[in-house]
Amino acid sequence: MDIQWYPGHMARASRLLAQQLGKVHLAVELCDARLPLSSRNPDLDRMLDNRRRVLLLCKADLAQPEATARWLRYFAAQGLEAMAYDTTPAKTKQAKALIDQAARDIIERGLRRGMQKTIRAMVVGVPNVGKSTFINRLYGGAIAQVGDRPGVTRANQWVKVNPYLEVMDTPGLLWPKLSDRLAATRLAYIGTIRDAVYDQQALCIHLLEDLLAVRGEATCARFKIKNPEAKNAALLEEVCRGRGFLLKGGEYDYDRACAVVLDEFRAGKIGRLTLEWPPEPPAKEAARDEKA
Ligand SMILES: Nc1nc2c(ncn2[C@@H]2O[C@H](COP(=O)(O)OP(=O)(O)OP(=O)(O)O)[C@@H](O)[C@H]2O)c(=O)[nH]1
Ligand SMILES: [Mg+2]
Incomplete structure (x- = not known):
């Protein structure tokens, strides 16, 4: 099945994203917990250029918990700060703490100079992954438009979460990975690509x-x-x-x-389901999984 998913506006948005990333302290990358590899932007590493980031595995309520736990170990082994996210207050608090921790040295440097710095974070991810929902939870109100379809957010929007944290909502972005048909198909299942395209x-x-x-x-x-x-x-x-x-x-x-x-x-009616699992863990971890 062929999916043409990279119209001109995506290419423009991608260039804009690379520019904007240079102006923020950190990126909050959102991927879908059911598809943690295919829903990540492979160009982001290059765009971030060693800038700090945190990774949220969103819609964790729809994914299999044992798969999510494995993914978190997989990302930790890569030195990536990651957590499972499901829009609950507890997870929102945890995500906020993760952002604070990632920016800690910037905050501390500011404090040493007698000022509390405002951290600017950019929220990025594929369409419909839950970026605006996450920002609304952080903010504690409906400040960003959300919807059950891709392409709801059309332009960048700064949201002041508190005097010390500002987050930027961004339009969802796909990337030109047309050769990977399975990834494209699965991204379409989870509602990342407009239904009209396939x-x-x-x-x-x-x-x-x-x-x-x-x-x-x-x-x-x-x-x-x-x-x-x-x-x-x-x-x-x-x-x-x-x-x-x-x-x-x-x-x-x-x-x-x-x-x-x-x-x-x-809507998760068939039950929690992860479509992509990380490579098998080493034997020691597998034994621990079984005991848990
Ligand atoms: N089950 C579940 N649904 C979620 C979660 N987070 C967001 N959603 C739903 O996912 C849909 C998309 O949410 P948005 O916040 O608009 O997604 P977005 O990433 O901002 O999308 P674009 O602006 O189109 O790029 C909405 O119907 C949300 O209610 C979650 O953690 N679990
Ligand atoms: Mg949005």
Whole structure:
């Protein structure tokens, strides 16, 4: 399935991001906990140029906790300050503490000179990952526009969280990684790419196959699939029959089936699900995982 996801405005936004990054103290990078590799921008390292950053694995409430725990160890081993985030007050407090800690030396340097410095942080990540939601939680009110679709935030917006912390909301950014089709497809599942850009039916079939492979029973139960071995359109027909998505005259309503499968997956109705797992941990860690 081909997904053309890099229109001109993304290229412009990407250039702007690189410029703006030079003007802030740190970047708060948001990735999706269900897809922690594909939802990270591989160009960010170069753009950040050793500038500090913290990484939030967002929508952790939709991901498998054991996978998230592994990802956190994986990122820690890379020397990256990372945490799982799910918009709760406790996690928001933890994220704020992580930002403060990353900026501690700047704050302390300021204090030694008798002034409390205002830390400026830029929040970056793919569309729809939860950047504006995170900023609203930090701020404690609805200051940034949020929505259940990609491309809601159109321009950079500074938000003063308190006298010592300002955060910049940014439009979600994808990058030109067209060669990685699996990553593109999975980014489309989680609602990062506008629905109009790809073929909904092909995407839905791909998603159902992925779901059946990792959560077979739950997927069959949710969509009332009797034959999980069915392929292509026959798989969609399973859903249409099971859930009663029929048009007048008894034709299968493929569009309805696709919309429902995607919506219910995105809303976590099939259960918590991580689509990308980190490489296997060394034996010692695996043993610890089993004991936990
Ligand atoms: N389940 C769950 N949903 C979340 C979480 N954070 C955000 N959302 C939802 O994700 C959707 C997108 O949130 P936004 O904050 O608008 O995302 P964004 O990254 O600012 O998106 P763009 O501005 O389009 O780039 C909204 O429907 C939020 O309610 C989370 O931690 N868990
Ligand atoms: Mg936004």
